Amino acid sequence: MNSKGFSLLEILIGLVILAVGILAIAALQMTSVRGNFFSNNLMQGTYVAQDQLEFLKNLPYDQLVAGNYNDGAITLAGVTYNRTYNITANDDLRIINYTVTWNDGVDHRISFSTVRSQ
Numbered sequence: 001m002n003s004k005g006f007s008l009l010e011i012l013i014g015l016v017i018l019a020v021g022i023l024a025i026a027a028l029q030m031t032s033v034r035g036n037f038f039s040n041n042l043m044q045g046t047y048v049a050q051d052q053l054e055f056l057k058n059l060p061y062d063q064l065v066a067g068n069y070n071d072g073a074i075t076l077a078g079v080t081y082n083r084t085y086n087i088t089a090n091d092d093l094r095i096i097n098y099t100v101t102w103n104d105g106v107d108h109r110i111s112f113s114t115v116r117s118q
Helices: 008-057
Strands: 067-076 079-090 093-103 107-117
Touching (some): 008 067, 008 093, 008 107
Antiparallel strands (some): 067 079, 093 107
């Protein structure tokens, strides 16, 4: 028997093990891409909500009238973000809840709240 090289069976087994490893890395890469896509959309939604919430916080107190409001839609990087907010009057306080929703294949929602006093 000659022991100077590998047999065809040994090479095939090695290739199968290598292929399984490469497939696992490819699946991991796809999960990473999906996670980065969601994180980017979440960051954009957070930016939109915080920007408008800061604008509302800086309005004069008498302009913060209780009710539900639709702030319209905005499209960033191909994703449409729908913006709504709600102002609740509670004695000398105004509670502002700002919500941003979007769909990137799955419905998502992010909400921020703040309290404004007189």
